[in-house]
Each structure stands twice: as structure tokens, then as C-alpha cells.
Amino acid sequence: MSAGVDRVTDAFARARAENRAALVGYLTGFDPDRNGSLERIFAACEGGLDVLELGVPFSDPTADGPTIQAAMTRALASGATLSGALALAAEIRRRFELPIVLFSYANPLISYGPERLSRETAEAGADALLVVDLPPEHAEVLRGPASARGLGWVGLVAPTTTPARRARVLAGSSGFVYAVSLTGVTGAPLDPSDPALHAGLATLRGASSLPIVVGFGVRKAEDVRALAGHADGVVVGSALVEAGQRGPAALGELVKSLRGGTLRA
Amino acid sequence: MTAAPHSDDDNLPGGPPELLGEFGEFGGRYVAETLMPAVEELARAWPKAWADYTFVDEYRAILRDYVGRPTPLTEARRLPEAVGGGRIFLKREDLNHTGAHKINNCIGQVLLARRLGKTRIIAETGAGQHGVATATACAYFGMPCTVYMGAEDVSRQALNVVRMRLLGAEVRPVTSGSATLKDAINAALRDWVASVADTHYVIGSVMGPDPYPLMVRELQRVIGDEARAQILDRIGRLPDAAVACVGGGSNAMGLFAAFVPDAAVQLFGVEATGEGLQGRHAATMAKGRIGVFHGMRSLVLQTDDGQLLEAHSISAGLDYPGIGPEHAHLHATGRARYLGISDREALAATELLARTEGIIPALETAHAIAALPAVIRELGPEAVVIVNVSGRGDKDMHTVMTHLDPATLTLIEEAERGRKAARAAHQAAAGHEGEEALIVDGHELRAERKEGA
Numbered sequence: 001m002s003a004g005v006d007r008v009t010d011a012f013a014r015a016r017a018e019n020r021a022a023l024v025g026y027l028t029g030f031d032p033d034r035n036g037s038l039e040r041i042f043a044a045c046e047g048g049l050d051v052l053e054l055g056v057p058f059s060d061p062t063a064d065g066p067t068i069q070a071a072m073t074r075a076l077a078s079g080a081t082l083s084g085a086l087a088l089a090a091e092i093r094r095r096f097e098l099p100i101v102l103f104s105y106a107n108p109l110i111s112y113g114p115e116r117l118s119r120e121t122a123e124a125g126a127d128a129l130l131v132v133d134l135p136p137e138h139a140e141v142l143r144g145p146a147s148a149r150g151l152g153w154v155g156l157v158a159p160t161t162t163p164a165r166r167a168r169v170l171a172g173s174s175g176f177v178y179a180v181s182l183t184g185v186t187g188a189p190l191d192p193s194d195p196a197l198h199a200g201l202a203t204l205r206g207a208s209s210l211p212i213v214v215g216f217g218v219r220k221a222e223d224v225r226a227l228a229g230h231a232d233g234v235v236v237g238s239a240l241v242e243a244g245q246r247g248p249a250a251l252g253e254l255v256k257s258l259r260g261g262t263l264r265a
Numbered sequence: 266m267t268a269a270p271h272s273d274d275d276n277l278p279g280g281p282p283e284l285l286g287e288f289g290e291f292g293g294r295y296v297a298e299t300l301m302p303a304v305e306e307l308a309r310a311w312p313k314a315w316a317d318y319t320f321v322d323e324y325r326a327i328l329r330d331y332v333g334r335p336t337p338l339t340e341a342r343r344l345p346e347a348v349g350g351g352r353i354f355l356k357r358e359d360l361n362h363t364g365a366h367k368i369n370n371c372i373g374q375v376l377l378a379r380r381l382g383k384t385r386i387i388a389e390t391g392a393g394q395h396g397v398a399t400a401t402a403c404a405y406f407g408m409p410c411t412v413y414m415g416a417e418d419v420s421r422q423a424l425n426v427v428r429m430r431l432l433g434a435e436v437r438p439v440t441s442g443s444a445t446l447k448d449a450i451n452a453a454l455r456d457w458v459a460s461v462a463d464t465h466y467v468i469g470s471v472m473g474p475d476p477y478p479l480m481v482r483e484l485q486r487v488i489g490d491e492a493r494a495q496i497l498d499r500i501g502r503l504p505d506a507a508v509a510c511v512g513g514g515s516n517a518m519g520l521f522a523a524f525v526p527d528a529a530v531q532l533f534g535v536e537a538t539g540e541g542l543q544g545r546h547a548a549t550m551a552k553g554r555i556g557v558f559h560g561m562r563s564l565v566l567q568t569d570d571g572q573l574l575e576a577h578s579i580s581a582g583l584d585y586p587g588i589g590p591e592h593a594h595l596h597a598t599g600r601a602r603y604l605g606i607s608d609r610e611a612l613a614a615t616e617l618l619a620r621t622e623g624i625i626p627a628l629e630t631a632h633a634i635a636a637l638p639a640v641i642r643e644l645g646p647e648a649v650v651i652v653n654v655s656g657r658g659d660k661d662m663h664t665v666m667t668h669l670d671p672a673t674l675t676l677i678e679e680a681e682r683g684r685k686a687a688r689a690a691h692q693a694a695a696g697h698e699g700e701e702a703l704i705v706d707g708h709e710l711r712a713e714r715k716e717g718a
């Protein structure tokens with residue numbers, strides 16, 4: 001059984017073999033509280049996620065829209081810590097085989113100590129890191145220790161990214177590359193049929209052999225369907241967090257419906 | 266070390282930006298990928314603009330004809346006696362248009378935004394001073410302006426909200442997080458992530474991702490360049506020390522920039538210890554730990570788990586849990602030293618400067634004034650000290666009234682009672698013992714009079 005970046009790679013290979021895009025789901029650890037978030041994450045995994053992005057809360061999430069900001073605020077209020085989030089990851093790993101990507105901001109992760117973070121992440125059974133405010137120029141501080149432990153490093157490419165920067169992001173990425181669908185924060189409105197978006201994804205695919213995963217603003221099964229043919233995976237975040245506020249059952253239903261959108265025609 | 270060469274009016278200041286704007290181990294560009302191209306564009310455009318005489322001439326002409334520069338260097342007459350001696354020179358940034366040093370930076374950045382073809386300006390503000398200065402620069406240039414302001418600060422600083430709106434800016438209250446300055450910056454960053462194609466973000470201090478700390482320092486160094494020339498002209502030598510308050514640190518960096526290469530000039534930054542280091546404070550140097558926040562690596566007030574702490578100072582302009590990376594560097598290398606002043610000491614210094622010099626300083630500035638006794642004690646009664654009077658105190662009168670001087674409130678209340686009593690007496694004497702007197706003295710009196718009638 002694979003672990004770390006290999007587990008991520010295998011998940012995308014399986015989805016590709018089934019002629020569908022991988023469904024990547026984001027949820028914030030400790031939202032609304034520790035056990036509540038576990039119930040929701042379990043429901044989402046059972047609903048059919050291929051990859052879990054586990055949000056580690058930060059007090060000042062500047063790349064996130066109102067939904068995920070509020071989720072992180074709730075999580076911190078209910079006692080979220082990084083070591084608590086790693087313990088969550090370990091519990092998820094005991095029940096599910098899907099890759100777990102830790103999503104966060106630079107400060108809590110660096111503050112924890114890069115070596116310690118990488119070791120404990122690997123021990124918990126999480127597989128990759130995605131740090132939104134750590135561009136390739138500054139990434140080595142975490143990427144180096146993470147790679148040494150076999151963890152993946154998910155770089156982000158935005159619509160504003162120049163070709164020179166794109167090359168730098170791709171060179172530092174492993175597991176998959178995150179294509180930000182829109183110029184804005186998470187949860188902003190998206191037109192998933194925008195030809196410019198599709199063209200950007202095609203360019204990115206031409207530039208890398210890594211799986212390309214598109215996210216920001218994807219909410220419904222139709223959105224996933226519109227993007228499934230243009231990327232190796234599709235991320236749904238804010239919409240899952242909102243469904244989670246209606247309870248684990250509602251969240252599980254949404255994931256099932258999104259999973260239906262991943263099949264390519 | 267990032268010391269820029271000295272400049273005079275015809276000599277362009279500023280060295281080339283270091284790799285990623287690092288000040289020693291501090292600085293950098295820790296922002297989302299969406300913003301990186303804009304930050305890189307700024308980092309390329311800024312040194313070109315600053316080396317372009319057309320740009321610099323226009324900036325300086327506006328500072329002269331609109332802002333009112335150069336600001337005077339006033340030698341304090343009676344203050345030295347109260348702080349243990351010294352010759353103390355006050356750099357009068359309080360006399361700038363809009364009442365503080367903030368405008369120096371805003372004029373430069375809006376000018377740069379125009380040069381970059383940006384058509385919209387956003388800014389954050391805490392107390393409202395940077396917001397007012399940005400709104401002023403935008404009115405001057407005819408640019409639309411949106412200012413993010415924590416909802417807490419909107420209610421605490423209502424007059425500055427009125428000023429910004431009067432100047433044509435849109436003020437957007439921010440309710441997320443602690444609803445104060447750091448959250449206003451978060452909201453401005455989120456706006457910028459979505460609007461980066463046509464919008465420039467005017468950051469108000471020597472903080473944020475590179476090139477902001479460098480650019481804002483250069484736009485504020487006019488303070489130090491003027492002060493250096495003025496003191497040489499006045500007494501024929503450099504001062505022994507330069508003193509300024511530090512929140513993000515732009516007025517201090519502006520003053521220090523001219524003196525950093527002069528090893529004999531001691532630099533003192535003064536941060537806010539609020540209610541005391543055991544209580545709520547904004548003492549980033551004393552209590553901060555290295556972290557990544559608002560696009561920079563610097564000292565940050567944070568929990569053991571890397572979550573930001575809320576800062577507190579009676580002065581909203583110092584109420585910030587981070588500090589500019591160049592200050593962190595000057596601190597780490599020992600080139601500058603940082604002292605702490607509490608809310609109570611700052612209030613006392615406000616009154617001191619008002620009574621000894623006839624200058625009512627901003628509460629931020631009062632922190633620098635309050636540090637003078639310690640500076641003079643160390644340097645001796647013959648020391649020559651320049652202190653930056655970064656802003657005037659008009660905006661703080663409500664805070665001063667409620668904290669410093671409850672006696673003022675009592676005085677106003679007594680005057681009001683006296684006025685009403687006098688009016689009642691006057692009316693009674695004139696023969697209309699009517700509603701006015703009855704309302705003032707209450708219903709019982711009305712009943713008594715009816716019974717007595």
C-alpha cells in the first residue's frame with residue numbers, strides 16, 4: 001500500500017483508469033468542533049471523495065472567501081491546533097485509504113517547526129502539503145523537509161501567473177498541481193464553461209506531466225461535469241463547508257452528487 | 266544592511282532592492298500566487314520610477330505645494346526641563362496637510378499607481394489617518410478609492426469615516442476576525458486578489474510583501490533627509506539620537522533612513538506596551554516571535570500554535586500585531602533599540618507636550634515623547650535629540666477626554682447644569698415658571714408647585 005506522494009499519484013491514476021476526474025474535497029478540521037468535523041469528513045469520504053484536503057485553521061486566511069474564513073474562525077474557537085489537526089488526519093487514515101492533503105498558511109506550519117511538521121504529518125498518514133501563501137521563492141523551508149519524508153508538495157498556478165513563474169511552480173510541485181480557476185478568493189463565483197479557463201488548463205497540461213486539479217468557485221455537479229474533461233481533478237471547498245453546516249447527511253449527499261459529475265463523456 | 270546612500274535634493278535616494286526585499290532574515294514576498302505577478306510588477310516598477318526625475322520631481326513638487334513640505338524642525342523650549350535636559354528638536358510632521366506623515370507615502374504610491382496604469386485605489390486603515398491620507402491623495406488625482414476599516418474602528422473613529430466619505434472615498438467596514446486593523450488588511454488583500462488587474466493597494470506602513478517595506482521607507486525618508494539637513498544647518502552637527510514611535514513603523518523608518526549610516530546617531534523606536542506586558546499590549550519587539558504575516562517574515566505577536574494575537578494600544582495607529590521587517594532587522598543587528606511606553610505614560614506625555622510646547626501630539630507620537638526621559642538619562646543632559654512628531658492630536662481628543670482627564674468631563678457636565686439652572690432662574694424671574702424649569706428639575710417639583718399653587 002502506497003503512502004505520501006505515491007498515494008496521491010495512485011489516486012489520480014485510478015480515477016483516470018475509470019475515465020473520470022478525481023473529486024477533491026476541502027473541509028476544515030475542527031469545524032464546527034473536533035468530533036463534528038470528523039463526522040462530516042467521514043460522511044464526505046463515504047460519499048465518494050478521491051482526495052481530501054484537510055484545512056488546518058489560521059487566524060488570518062487572506063486567500064479565502066467568507067465561507068472558509070468563517071469555518072476557520074469556528075474551528076479556532078472550538079480549540080483547533082495543528083497537532084489536533086494531525087490527530088484528526090490519523091483518525092481519518094485509520095478508516096479511509098484516500099490521500100490526505102494538509103491545506104494551510106505558512107505561519108502555523110513554519111511555527112510548528114518544518115522537521116517536526118513533516119515527521120508528524122507522515123506519521124499521521126497524511127500525504128502532501130498545500131500552503132497558499134508560500135510561493136516557490138519561499139517554499140523550500142517546508143518543501144525540503146516534506147520531500148525528505150516522501151510527502152507531496154502542491155504548487156498553485158493562478159490566472160495571473162506568467163509563463164516564467166509557471167515553470168518555477170511546476171518545478172517545485174509533486175503529487176498534483178493546483179490550477180486556481182479565477183482571479184479571486186475561494187468560493188467566488190465561477191463560470192466553469194469559460195473558454196479562457198479551459199485554454200489555461202490546456203496550457204498547463206501541456207507544461208507538466210503532473211495531474212492538474214482545478215478549484216475555486218466549483219459548487220455543483222454541473223460545474224464538475226463542465227470541468228471534468230479539462231483537468232485530472234476538480235476541487236470543491238466552500239460548497240462542502242456550507243453543506244457541512246447542514247449536517248453530515250447533507251454533506252454526504254452533496255459529495256455523491258458531485259461524484260456523479262466526474263465521469264467524462 | 267539596507268542602508269541607502271545619503272541624498273540631497275538633486276541626488277536620488279535608495280539602493281537597489283535586495284533579493285526579494287530581504288532585510289537580513291526578514292522581509293520577503295509571502296503572498297498567494299495570484300498576487301505574485303502584481304508584487305513583482307511593483308518591485309520592477311518602483312526602482313525605475315524612483316530613479317526617474319520626472320516622477321521624483323512631480324512627487325516633490327506635490328509635497329511642497331500641496332502637503333506643505335518641508336516641515337519645520339522646532340527646538341523645544343520648555344520640554345527639556347521636564348525630561349531631564351538635552352536639546353530636543355521636534356520634527357513637525359503634524360504640520361503636514363491631513364495632520365500626519367502618512368500623506369508622504371500616499372502621494373508617492375498613488376502617483377506610482379497612475380504610472381502603472383491602475384485606475385482604482387484600495388487601502389486599509391486603523392485609526393483612519395492612513396485612510397484619510399489615501400482618500401486625500403485620490404481626491405487630488407481624481408482616482409476612485411475604497412478604504413477597508415475594521416468595524417470596531419469605524420465606530421471608535423467615526424469622524425475619520427466622515428472625513429474619508431467627504432473626500433469621496435468608499436469606506437467598507439470589516440466584521441471578520443477581530444474587526445480591527447489586521448482584519449482590514451486581510452480584507453484589502455482579498456479585494457486585491459480579485460482586482461489586481463486594475464487596482465493598486467496603497468499599504469500604509471513599511472510592512473507587507475516586498476517591495477512595500479522598501480518603497481514606503483523611501484517615500485517617508487523625506488522626514489529624515491529634511492531633519493538631517495535642518496539640524497546640520499541649525500547646530501552644525503548631527504544629533505546624538507533620533508526617536509520615533511513604531512506601530513508598523515513608517516514614521517520611524519522615514520526618520521531613521523537618513524541616519525542609519527551615521528553610526529554615532531543612536532536610533533530609538535518606541536512601541537506601545539498598552540496596559541503592560543502582562544496584559545494587553547502591542548509590544549512586538551518585546552514579546553513577538555518570528556513569523557509570516559501579511560506577506561512578510563518579521564516579528565509577530567502570536568500564540569505558540571502560530572495564530573495571531575490581537576494587539577492593544579490606546580493609540581489605534583500602534584495597535585498592530587506585526588512590525589515592518591526592516592525594524593526587525595535593525596533590532597536584530599542592534600543598530601536601533603526599541604523601548605516600550607504604556608497607555609498611561611503616553612496620555613501623560615500628550616499633556617506634557619501640550620503644556621510645555623503648545624503642541625498637542627497624536628497619541629502615537631506621545632509614545633515617542635514619553636520615551637525622552639529614558640533617552641536623556643542614558644545620553645546625558647547635553648544630548649541633542651530629534652524626535653518625530655508624527656501627527657497632531659485632534660483625532661484623539663475623545664480618547665484623551667475619557668482617559669486622561671475625567672475632570673474635563675466633570676467640568677463640562679457642571680457647566681451644562683449651571684447653564685440650565687441659570688436659564689431656569691432667568692425664566693422664573695421673568696415670570697414664566699414653565700416647562701423648561703420643570704423638566705430640568707423633574708416631576709416632583711412640578712407636583713410640589715401644583716400643590717403649592
